[in-house]
Amino acid sequence: MITTVTVNTAIDKTYIVENFGINGVFRVQRVMAQAGGKGLNVARVVKALGEEVVATGFLGGHNGRFFADNLVAERIKGDFVPIAGETRICLNILDPAGKTQTELLEPGPEVSVEEGEKLREKVRVLARHSRVVTMSGSLAQGLPSDYYAQLIEMAHQEGTKVILDTSGTALLEGLKARPFMVKPNLQEAEALTGKPLNDETARWDFLCRLLNAGVEIAVLSLGEEGALFATGNNFFRVTPPEVQVINTVGCGDAFVAGFAVALARGEDVPDAARLATAAAAANAASLGTGQCNVEVVEKLIAQVELFYTMIK
Numbered sequence: 001m002i003t004t005v006t007v008n009t010a011i012d013k014t015y016i017v018e019n020f021g022i023n024g025v026f027r028v029q030r031v032m033a034q035a036g037g038k039g040l041n042v043a044r045v046v047k048a049l050g051e052e053v054v055a056t057g058f059l060g061g062h063n064g065r066f067f068a069d070n071l072v073a074e075r076i077k078g079d080f081v082p083i084a085g086e087t088r089i090c091l092n093i094l095d096p097a098g099k100t101q102t103e104l105l106e107p108g109p110e111v112s113v114e115e116g117e118k119l120r121e122k123v124r125v126l127a128r129h130s131r132v133v134t135m136s137g138s139l140a141q142g143l144p145s146d147y148y149a150q151l152i153e154m155a156h157q158e159g160t161k162v163i164l165d166t167s168g169t170a171l172l173e174g175l176k177a178r179p180f181m182v183k184p185n186l187q188e189a190e191a192l193t194g195k196p197l198n199d200e201t202a203r204w205d206f207l208c209r210l211l212n213a214g215v216e217i218a219v220l221s222l223g224e225e226g227a228l229f230a231t232g233n234n235f236f237r238v239t240p241p242e243v244q245v246i247n248t249v250g251c252g253d254a255f256v257a258g259f260a261v262a263l264a265r266g267e268d269v270p271d272a273a274r275l276a277t278a279a280a281a282a283n284a285a286s287l288g289t290g291q292c293n294v295e296v297v298e299k300l301i302a303q304v305e306l307f308y309t310m311i312k
Ligand SMILES: Nc1ncnc2c1ncn2[C@@H]1O[C@H](COP(=O)(O)OP(=O)(O)OP(=O)(O)O)[C@@H](O)[C@H]1O
Pocket: 184, 185, 186, 221, 222, 223, 224, 225, 226, 227, 240, 241, 242, 243, 245, 248, 249, 250, 251, 252, 253, 254, 255, 276, 277, 280, 281, 284
């Protein structure tokens, strides 16, 4: 089983708006709303790839109820901690004419110390029955910056591997608990180091520093260019297949899901990288966030390329 933790859950709303811009009034051509937040997208893709998954995190208010109904409709198993605050809304505005994608992310509700404690306990129990736990996205307000580190330590006590996909201080603090894998994107990596990572040497150097910090698999995701993978004895670049891109929101989550599934199945790192990259490409080719079709993924895997490199 795989557990996905979404501390800052969201209703992900997608608006299709032709010729969207700023400083104007726009009519929305199409609206879609679904349960979201990074970890929920991971859960959706894990399920699509055929593995058993339980999604956890905080849920509250009217949006929380919509979210829970959505999970039932999608047949995703949820085991969430109810909170007093209101689950947030995240907006993704797609403009097919201008070929732009604009995201507006609410900060989310305030979570109390008691609510935080309840999720910690839930993660402990779920980790006990899981091969992999993924922890994704921003921290909810009110939680300490080392909250992910606390959850990771709890999962480690239960002998479970953790994939951490977050940014900023939450990532910096989370790294101290030595998650099995981290996957910052370029922007998140540059924010962490405080300098641009323009060339390949700087990027490998960044990944080596993550390995030295105790991470077993360090990944730098580079959008349509693919990703760099660093492990104790393997350094390789993965390039994704070319797809007709519709919506890239959630590609990172589909990537984490693919990797978690392969890890839970006992596959090696290169095969896990292939599944992760194919699942992410399938998401890019779909309108929904964190969406992928298993037949499409199977076709795309054959087109994923790996290039090994020597690091001194
Ligand atoms: N246009 C694309 N075509 C094919 N694959 C893509 C494309 N964009 C992203 N991917 C795949 O998704 C992976 C993750 O993308 P990215 O680096 O943008 O992550 P991210 O910023 O965490 O994504 P998000 O936050 O939107 O979920 C990439 O490593 C790549 O394999």
